Amino acid sequence: MDTMHCYHCGLTIQDKDVLVFEEKEFCCNGCKTVYEIFRQNDLTCYYDFQAAPGATPTDINGKYDFLTDATIVSKLLEFEEASTHIVSLYLPHIHCSSCIWILENLHKLHPGIGSAQVNFPAKKVRISFDPQQISLKALVELLCSIGYEPYISLENYEGEKHKIDRSLIYKIGVAFFSFGNIMLLSFPEYFEVEEFWINQYRGFFRWLIFFLSLPPLLYSASGYYVSAWKSIRAKMLNIEIPIALGIIVMFVRSTVDIVMDYGQGFFDSMCGLIFFMLLGKLFQQKTYNFLSFERDYKSYFPIAVTKISPNGTEEPVQVYAIEKGDRLLIRNQELIPVDGILISEKAAIDYSFVTGEAVPIEKKSGDKIYAGGKQLGKVIEMEVLFSVSQSYLTQLWSNDVFQKKLHSKHKNITDRISHYFTPALLLLALVSFGYWIFLDTDTAFNVFTAILIVACPCALALTAPFTLGNVLRILGRQQLYLKNAQVIEQMAQVDTIVFDKTGTITTNKKTAITYEGSPLDAHELWLLKNTLRGSNHPLSRRLYEYLPAQEKATVTHFEEVTGKGVFATVEGHAVKLGSSQFLQHLSENTHKKTKVHVEIDGVYKGSYVFNNQYREGLEALFERLSASYHLVVLSGDNDGERKILEKMLPAGTSLVFNQKPEAKLAYIEALQQEGKNVMMVGDGLNDAGALAQSNVGLSISENVNVFSPACDGILDASQFSKIGYFLQYARNAMKIIYMSFAISLLYNVVGLTYAVTGNLLPIVAAIIMPLSTITIVSFVTLMSNAYARERFFQTKKTVKNAA
Template sequence: MDTTNCFHCGLEVKPKEEIIFDEKSFCCAGCKTVYEIFSQNDLTCYYDFQSSPGATPQDIQGKYDFLNDEQIVNKLLDFQENETHIVSLFIPHIHCSSCIWILENLQKLQSGISTSQVNFNEKKVRITYHPEKTSLKQIVELLSSIGYEPYISLDNYDEGKKIIDRTLIYKIGVAFFCFGNIMLLSFPEYFEVEEFWINQYRSFFRWLIFALAMPTFFYSASGYYVSAYKSIKSGMLNIDVPIALGIVVMFVRSVVDIVFGFGQGFFDSMAGLIFFMLLGKLFQIKTYDFLSFERDYKSYFPIAITKITTDGKEIPVQVYDIEKGDRLLIRNQELLPVDGILISEKASIDYSFVTGEAVPIAKKSGDKLFAGGKQLGKVIEMEVLFSVSQSYLTQLWSNDVFQKKLDQKHKNITDKISRYFTPVLLMIAFVSFGYWIFIDTTKAFNVFTAILIVACPCALALTAPFTLGNVLRIMGKRKLYLKNAPVIEAMAKVDTIVFDKTGTITSNKEAEITFEGTITNEELVLVKNVLRGSNHPLSRRLYEYLPEETTVILDRFEEKTGKGILATIQGKMICIGSAAFVGYENESKITQTSVHISIDNAYKGNYSFNHQYREGLKKTFEDLSKHYKLTVLSGDNEGEKERLTQWLPHKTQLLFNQKPEQKLAYIATLQEHGKNVMMVGDGLNDAGALAQSNVGISISENVNVFSPACDGILDAIQFAKIPFFLRYAKNAMKTIYFSFGISLAYNVVGLSFAVTGHLSPLVAAIIMPLSTITIVSFVTFMSNFYARMK
């Protein structure tokens, strides 16, 4: 260990101020204290990821006393319940793997913190804690004490977190200014003009060029040196190592040329190289930001919520049309898309989306409800406090608790290439340098530098993320909303597709309904009010079919998945659901999909549904049957079997009377036989099957029910596009592999010119960002081209 540098933060230690502890040097008591904290809690692995990763903690005594104010804390919290508070804090100092590691192990430093997740790109940490065991102020003080002081703005907290880092812009500006002036000052030497004033002041101009090169070398290119140093310290050679080495070689060689009068050196090439590489980096960042914005903006849940108008009517509205002050109706199993105030007498909310724990929380009128909760039980009403936050809902959907482990072939390929790329590149560069040094010293340095620059695999690294990001954006526009990019590759591997029937291949809006039995108008009022709280496709269709009735408050509501509803209203027990559930003895006589009703254990009759299948169903299945094994799983009886047999390809397997657990078991069996299964369901009765499948797609049709286990949500009007989406996923993967080939071809051709001495470092610096632009343009064109294919 270098004893002149602080073991914790890496700053130089003055001899008089040096603090020795545990045979290590520290620059101040703060750094020593942080090390002691980590050491006492068995967290010294923090220093294994990177040498001197920490920051010196600042004195914050009294700075965060305002966090004792409950109103201020409530403003900062994302989620607030009795035993669970969640807060997202912006931490500017997050910069490396050590930072991530320690911030995701905060529970070891302070009791009361249950989990903490880092978003490295946004420099944010999301902390879940128990308010009775710790407080937000204590957490902030803990973070500050270990060198990770959060940024908190009370005036505009949301905007305060979005600090714009213009460092790269400044570096490009400096590099461009120096590059332009160096090129102007170098023109006389390019043309070897013999003129008195040039000969007289040649040395002055060379030293002026040297002075202009200094800011470029030390400031503009500093990021490459830091990255290369960290890479070498961690034992992993990243692509910045050869780039930094090439810049240093050019600088040293140029200094030697000027000092000994050999020439003006390569400062013009070096400045141009740094400028064009930084320009390429800016382009890459902007493309990522564009995709991130598009993804965030388009990734709202394509679900509807029922809004109660001022005149008492119930109308469906899209979630992004919800405004503050609106009154919403939330049914059983529906997701709360916004924060609001409970109007109904009481409610039971499941916040497993937010906390990962499926323990219902009882709420009473006037209590605050948080977005992401799921209503359990009878229908409730709430008033909206804030409009929907699309990014927040997407974040809940992407919770690690609900992620599937997907093998990403393209990522494996990229990782393998990256692992060996830099060592091989360095070997080629040194071998070529060793060969040319005995022939032409100047050319040897040119060759060495050009090789290090031209072979930069930035385009290779950008290929997969940009392609998949663009495909996610295009699929979102076509109303298929995927959870993340790996789902696209999983879709490309699918060989078996399993469909639910009711609400998936059938349309809830167009079913013909007939009633068989005897029921009074008073009993219909009760039935309609019970159905009001259910989100099952048949319940919703029947609710819309029955005539308008006065609203009656339910005493009890219980919906059993795959069976039916049990409710108590005005002292009467109402049972709605399958024949077996309501106790109908002549179940064998039923030939159609039916909803049965009994009141106070007296059978009243059943509503039969003559299903209208989705438009284009026959052609959709015919297209899919050419490439996939198809199965239809239904919880209904076999009444529709004959009709489906006529409609669907003869190889389609039809299974009826399937309970939710049987659907899950069927998919698991297919997977045991090596099948890659995509499940398409309604997200309510099929949650287990969606979770078990390799790809789970939930059909959304004017219903605010959503399963966290699904990998994608498809708007029901796009059902016939399923074959297109599967082909598009396969074409996306083809685009990635073809782009890999183009990128590697760039490197091979560039290296062949560089090794033979036919490529200057400046040209190599221009070619490098051009290769990135070429790849991005190619994948953009191809993904848009495939999107237009039917």
């Protein structure tokens, strides 16, 4: 009978079993139903990415009834609110670009699904959905109906316990066993031993070698065939095609040699080739795993959260020092770093980090609150349920909602080279084979295979990601935490640096404070201290620490107006703190000092005057940066310290004062319209818009659990004087990429020269291939570490001399 293939899943079907719908053949009603679903929802371009990309839907009647249990569902969910649930599911059937496309368009299949993000390497999808429109059970059944049945087990409750995939190790073991034994059995051929060998054992040993070569051919190298076949079906040419072709050519040629009694063939070279290529793949896999581990482990945010000790004292601690059962204090605009139980009477939580929607959700005492929310309003207390999940915080920070539209020049170079590499390589191999076949048949096959193997662009493709990954790790060790590798490229292109003043070039820890106005009595100081307790502005935090300790009071209302001040109701008293314009008091006096004005129950009391202390090494930093960058100080304060800054900072530094948050953003836009690449350095509070608008937004962290989701990097305040070093290091990272590109291309040119001239055996090419990867990885590691040490010591020396 005629055989056909299912339009959806590609399985072979007999004529008698075929189901025809719209002139398309399907193997079962499940595949036909999936096609109908896609067609009804205008999603049939799913099939344009790849022919027959789907999986056959399974019969799931009653299989997921356990998902009606609220306790089990609660354990599976990452986030659970009235109108938004978020779940991450492992989908084993994810395998190609079509899968990514259809899963990220799930919202078209059901209105209750908000968004879906696919993690292709982990075969996971993170889905946001409205439980009032679609339950988790219905969502899972929908995934099953389109051929993406999730794998749900007890490990989903207990955290990340991934099964170790040892398939590559097994393949290497099989290839090595066959390679070793084939070489051992080939010794008589190697040494041209005659006598008994010719008459009795030669044929037997040759066929034994043939059968020993089959496991590496059919099992160990299977990944190359599958990848090559998928590439061909998708009408693309990837690097697996020449590798698979080289292996097959060597096997066919060797089989012909044995059958025709021309010799023993190249089975030893073929098995050695597979073994060394798989070894190179293992090394590359370990390299990426190493980078991923370092990134996860080192990229804890350098932010602190206030912990309340059993005796009631408040102390800032690093987020990763938080443990289950700890009691935390969360102020206005602070990020909630862990899941916990709300202890305070009520709270308003902004979950835009998680959902992308900045609509505050009301919570009452005893409710569960989730990591990633931002507290709005008066200070709250919570009890920790779980220790900090750094990977979850990183995921929130990298949410697509807050991503800037960056493009990687070096990724584009790699993609462009790889795109033309394979067809050029195949053409060169065929031309060389055509030339040598008329001169020497053995050499022709050797040349053909060696060319296909030696010119693998693996090292070329590894250059940029490994260099930038290693630089990310080194910067993390020096307490600069970047969102992703592309930020390094953006930093290398910066030509203008804009600094905020308060909390950025000034430090909150050393600011001298004096009071001017009517003396405040103990009751008024008590009201003032409790008002400031909920604010996160640098001046508020410094003043809170300056005032004497007071008993806690009940704050019934709290409002912080960005860039202006704070209004609160404490035990029935109205307290107002902030600028003179916010209090509608007199304009700033002629001295133009940085002040926080105080008003209690509508009566103006006076003001606290801040004599700003600038960060250590500021003058040396600006002096060094002025040689390569245009510098700007952009402040929301008045220009009372203009003369001080003009004296401290190098000539040519632009000083711009009285800038509200929206004015800062407009200023950055104006610079960019002039063609400038701008880096904004701020404290993440009043600078959120400017940080988001800039090419690179750097948030300074100083014992405050606040940063803008739009910032590209977080710098520990203690490392402020090293900004120049970080920028120069980013430029050096780009130099390393170009140098390693050159080395990789040189390797390919030299290797191909030897291969084309017939002076390179296929097995030697297979050994050289992983060695080239090792060379590139070693080079970029050594160079990035060397540049880090060199620039670090120069920076330390500069700061020391300036001091």
